[in-house]
Amino acid sequence: MGFFDRLSRLLRANLNDLVSKAEDPVKILDQSVADMQSDLVKLRQAVAIAIASQKRLHNQAEQAQGQAKTWYERAELALQKGEENLAREALARRKTFQESSTSLTTQLKAQEGQVELLKRSLVALEGKIAEARTKKDMLKARAQAAKAQHQLQSAVGNLGTNSAMAAFDRMEDKVQALEATSQAASELAGADLESQFAALEGGDDVDDELNALRKRLQAGAEAVALPSGEISSFGEGNIDSSDEVEAVKVSEVDAELEEMKRAIDQF
Secondary structure, eight states: OOHHHHHHHHHHHHHHHHHHHHOOHHHHHHHHHHHHHHHHHHHHHHHHHHHHHHHHHHHHHHHHHHHHHHHHHHHHHHHHTTOHHHHHHHHHHHHHHHHHHHHHHHHHHHHHHHHHHHHHHHHHHHHHHHHHHHHHHHHHHHHHHHHHHHHHHHHHHHHHHOHHHHHHHHHHHHHHHHHHHHHHHHHHHHHHHHHHHHHHHHHHHHHHHHHHHHHHHHHHHHHHSOOHHHHHHSOGGGOOHHHHHHHHHHHHHHHHHHHHHHHHHTO
């Protein structure tokens, strides 16, 4: 393969690729319909010319037929007048016009067929143009919708990598984090408030329980302690070890009571 052949093929391939990329469906559709409309105008002109030619041939054939009839009548008249040579000349003229009429009639029939064919082609082209216009509007709408969809998809795709969109997402996460922090603080504040009120509400119960415990301990202490008269009636030797044990137990209870008081005061 020669160098120039390869270069020519390369240039044609690049040109075809450029043309294909530059083609706009909407513009091409409009231009195609405009071209068909131009062809329709040319075809109408051709049909008009063919019809005019048909009428002209028809008129010429009728004129030739009329001239043939006229010269036949003249031949009859000349023969009646005894002008045989003149009658012969008239018949010769008649024959010429008859031949012309026959030729014109043949051409007229051919022209009529051509006109009918052109008329059918014209009707078919008009139908195709009407259909093309309808399809053109539909295809243009589809092309514009497809272009809009492509632009939308491109915009959506660019949003994923756009720095502004990324910043927007970060701010959204930050707002959500702030909301979560605020909600947690509110919950903690509410819990602390609830615990304070619970302590206040439970304070009376503790005091009542403490008073009841103090009374019970005092009653127990009084039961353990002996009256002075009874102590004198017994000798020192009569006091057994159980009295000492009870006294020790009362002191331990008092110590535990003091510890409980300190624990209650800390609430």
